[in-house]
Amino acid sequence: MIEAFLDFLNYDFLWRALWGTIFVSLSCGVLSPLIVARKYAFIGSAMSHSTLLGLSIAASFFANAGAMVFFLITLSVTLLITSFLAKSTYKEKLPSDSLIGIFFTVTMGLGMIIHSKFSPNQSDLLNYLFGQILLIEVADLWIAFSLCLLCLIGLALSFKKWCYFLYDPAGAELAGVPVKALHYGQFLLMTLVIVSSLKIAGTVLVNTLLIIPGVFALSFARSMKQTFIYSMVFSVIVSAFALVITNAFNWPSGAGLAVVQFVVLILALGLKRFLAH
Amino acid sequence: MRTLLSVQDLHFRYEANERLIEKLELELHEGELLGVIGPNGGGKSTLLKLIVGQLSPIQGQVHLLGNRPLAYLPQNQELNDLLPVSVSDLVEMGLYAQQKNDDSMTALEALKLVEMDNKANHFVSNLSGGERQRVLIAKALIQRPEILIMDEPSKGLDKKSMDQLFTMLKDITRDIGTGIILVDHHIAHVTKISDKILCLGHQTHWHDQPELLDKKVLEHIYDCELELALLSSESKECAHD
Numbered sequence: 001m002i003e004a005f006l007d008f009l010n011y012d013f014l015w016r017a018l019w020g021t022i023f024v025s026l027s028c029g030v031l032s033p034l035i036v037a038r039k040y041a042f043i044g045s046a047m048s049h050s051t052l053l054g055l056s057i058a059a060s061f062f063a064n065a066g067a068m069v070f071f072l073i074t075l076s077v078t079l080l081i082t083s084f085l086a087k088s089t090y091k092e093k094l095p096s097d098s099l100i101g102i103f104f105t106v107t108m109g110l111g112m113i114i115h116s117k118f119s120p121n122q123s124d125l126l127n128y129l130f131g132q133i134l135l136i137e138v139a140d141l142w143i144a145f146s147l148c149l150l151c152l153i154g155l156a157l158s159f160k161k162w163c164y165f166l167y168d169p170a171g172a173e174l175a176g177v178p179v180k181a182l183h184y185g186q187f188l189l190m191t192l193v194i195v196s197s198l199k200i201a202g203t204v205l206v207n208t209l210l211i212i213p214g215v216f217a218l219s220f221a222r223s224m225k226q227t228f229i230y231s232m233v234f235s236v237i238v239s240a241f242a243l244v245i246t247n248a249f250n251w252p253s254g255a256g257l258a259v260v261q262f263v264v265l266i267l268a269l270g271l272k273r274f275l276a277h
Numbered sequence: 278m279r280t281l282l283s284v285q286d287l288h289f290r291y292e293a294n295e296r297l298i299e300k301l302e303l304e305l306h307e308g309e310l311l312g313v314i315g316p317n318g319g320g321k322s323t324l325l326k327l328i329v330g331q332l333s334p335i336q337g338q339v340h341l342l343g344n345r346p347l348a349y350l351p352q353n354q355e356l357n358d359l360l361p362v363s364v365s366d367l368v369e370m371g372l373y374a375q376q377k378n379d380d381s382m383t384a385l386e387a388l389k390l391v392e393m394d395n396k397a398n399h400f401v402s403n404l405s406g407g408e409r410q411r412v413l414i415a416k417a418l419i420q421r422p423e424i425l426i427m428d429e430p431s432k433g434l435d436k437k438s439m440d441q442l443f444t445m446l447k448d449i450t451r452d453i454g455t456g457i458i459l460v461d462h463h464i465a466h467v468t469k470i471s472d473k474i475l476c477l478g479h480q481t482h483w484h485d486q487p488e489l490l491d492k493k494v495l496e497h498i499y500d501c502e503l504e505l506a507l508l509s510s511e512s513k514e515c516a517h518d
Contacts, residue, residue: 037359164370167357171416174329174349175373221361 004248014247016141017133017200021243021257022236023144024200025209027193029235030151032214033227034186037166041211042097043089046104047082047187048194048206052111054078055128055198060118067139075195079188081107086187090180108203131202131254133243144196151189155228158182163224205254209235212261219269238264278306280342281423281456282328287337289320289327298324301337303475305424308454310447312471314464319477321460322352325428328458343423346374350417352428356409358402364388364412365397371416380421387415390453391445407438411445418455425449426458431466439463443470 008014035044054077058070065073085103115125127135155162164172165182173179190210197206217231238261246256282305289298297320305311313321326332328339329349341347348371356367368384388394391411401409410430417425427446431439443463447470449455461467468474 037357160370160373163360163362163366164373167360167362167367168354168370170351170354171370172373174351175370177373218359218361223361223363223366227361 004244007247008244013134013136016136016138017253018240018243019141020133020136020144020200021239021253023141023148024193024197025213025235025239026232027144027148027151027189028197028209029213029232030155030228031186031189031193032210032212032231032235033217034162034166034214035190035210036214036218038186040089040190041207042100043085044190044194044210045207046085046100047078047190048203048210049104050081050107051078051195051198051203052128053081053107053114054111054195055203056111056115056119056125059121059124059128060114063120067137068143071140071143071195074198075192078195079191082187082191086184090183127202128198129202129204129254130252131198131200131205131257133200133253135199140196140199147189147192147196151193154185154189159225167224200253201257202252202254205258208254208258208261209239212265213238216265216268219272234264278308281305281307282347282458283340283342284328285338285340287324287327287339288335289323289332290335291323298327298334298477305456305458307423307456308450309472310450310457310459310470312467312474313458313460313477314462314467314474315477321477322428324477325349325351325426325458325460329426341424345423346420347424347426348417348420348422350413350425350427350430352432354413356401362401363397364393364399364401364404367401367412368416368419371419374420382419382421384415384419387419388412390418390449391415405438407434407442410434410438410442414445414449418449418453421453422455424456424458428460429462430459431461431463439466443467446470 008018035041051074054074057077058073062069062073085100112125116122119125126132161172161177161182164175164177165179169179194206194210197209201209213231213235214227216234217227217229221227221230239257241264242257242260243253245251245260246253249256251259282303284301284303287298287301291297301324303311313324315321323332327334329347330339356362365384365388368387371387372381382390385394385397388397391414393408393411393415396404396408396412401412404412414425414427414430430446431442434442443466446457446459450457459467459471
């Protein structure tokens with residue numbers, strides 16, 4: 001186990017993976033309470049799965065263009081797709097489960113077809129589905145770091161507005177809180193963070209990072225400020241720990257993150273229940 | 278008494294051939310409680326939305342003559358109970374407004390007005406329906422609004438909570454001079470505490486003496502038979518054909 005820790009000092013790719021995980025998990029920790037409180041877990045899942053279309057286009061036609069181009073192509077296609085979800089959920093009842101289900105399976109299916117027909121490397125798909133830290137480049141770290149800053153600044157500058165919007169959206173709108181901007185802002189941040197997390201967590205498993213920290217925080221926090229702090233702390237510490245575990249046991253990184261986060265959540269909830277009795 | 282609100286020649290309809298609000302005139306004064314009653318679809322909530330600016334009239338004007346922002350408590354205000362928000366945190370959310378009043382109360386002062394200061398640190402999710410409604414009123418009052426507009430605040434409350442709520446509203450008009458416009462289906466309570474009553478139905482009626490609103494008059498307004506018991510205690514609207 002100690003060797004698994006030391007590996008992070010000895011190998012550059014693991015060092016990059018560690019920093020990438022810290023930045024991505026911090027961004028997810030900021031967004032997670034927003035997603036859980038607004039009951040957007042399934043929408044988050046639809047968004048992450050729909051990234052496969054953009055990923056396939058990037059992997060098929062821009063395979064050697066570098067991490068930044070890869071990110072921008074995937075982001076552009078995903079933003080186009082998720083703008084539909086953002087529009088259909090603003091001031092409307094949520095689109096039906098079946099509509100979201102159809103939406104993400106079709107975009108995912110289309111991505112698979114494009115990838116199978118045009119991608120020069122047919123074996124890379126599994127890496128994007130479940131995460132592969134070997135793919136992380138320095139440019140990915142800069143992207144993740146920038147998004148992390150964007151999420152933190154976005155939350156800190158409008159913290160009271162976010163709280164009012166989450167807790168009482170109708171009252172917030174009456175009071176003049178820019179609820180439309182916050183709604184679309186949340187979708188934009190979710191898309192940016194999901195696309196930047198793909199190499200670490202994968203399209204299938206990135207949703208874990210977006211849900212579990214928020215569930216943990218809302219189970220323990222006594223105020224809104226605590227909710228966001230607990231979510232960020234849980235997300236960063238448990239994700240970094242999970243990365244060490246995945247390296248020690250040679251698991252796919254996304255799978256390791258999902259399982260370790262879940263186990264820690266269950267242990268925490270069990271401990272809370274035990275102490276309450 | 279100072280006039281806080283003046284509505285002149287107000288017309289509004291959703292559909293072309295509909296008769297909803299026509300030639301409506303009203304004034305609200307300092308410390309006055311205006312009750313609005315009438316059957317479903319009579320235009321009560323629509324009138325409130327016109328006053329707060331959520332809807333624009335086809336004709337006529339709404340003049341807010343006060344110096345401070347009005348407060349509006351809409352129907353079915355849904356709060357997200359997943360979040361750990363304390364009573365005082367919720368009341369302080371009332372400080373966020375487009376038009377701010379520098380002379381706002383503290384959360385505790387607002388909670389004292391609705392006799393909820395002893396629960397300032399409780400979670401809103403743990404409150405009863407009546408307590409929650411009181412806290413929402415405290416949130417509305419924190420900026421010392423001159424006008425408080427409420428759409429069915431007694432919805433879902435039991436008899437005791439309802440009695441406490443209506444008594445408290447009357448106290449607020451008397452103690453801090455807030456003018457209140459109250460839409461509610463509980464006719465007996467509304468007529469008991471209101472200084473004047475506006476009935477919106479197939480015709481618009483004004484009643485400056487609520488005590489004269491007897492069974493016969495109310496049945497004409499509601500266009501159906503009302504049980505006497507409903508008019509004396511827990512009145513509610515009769516079913517419309």
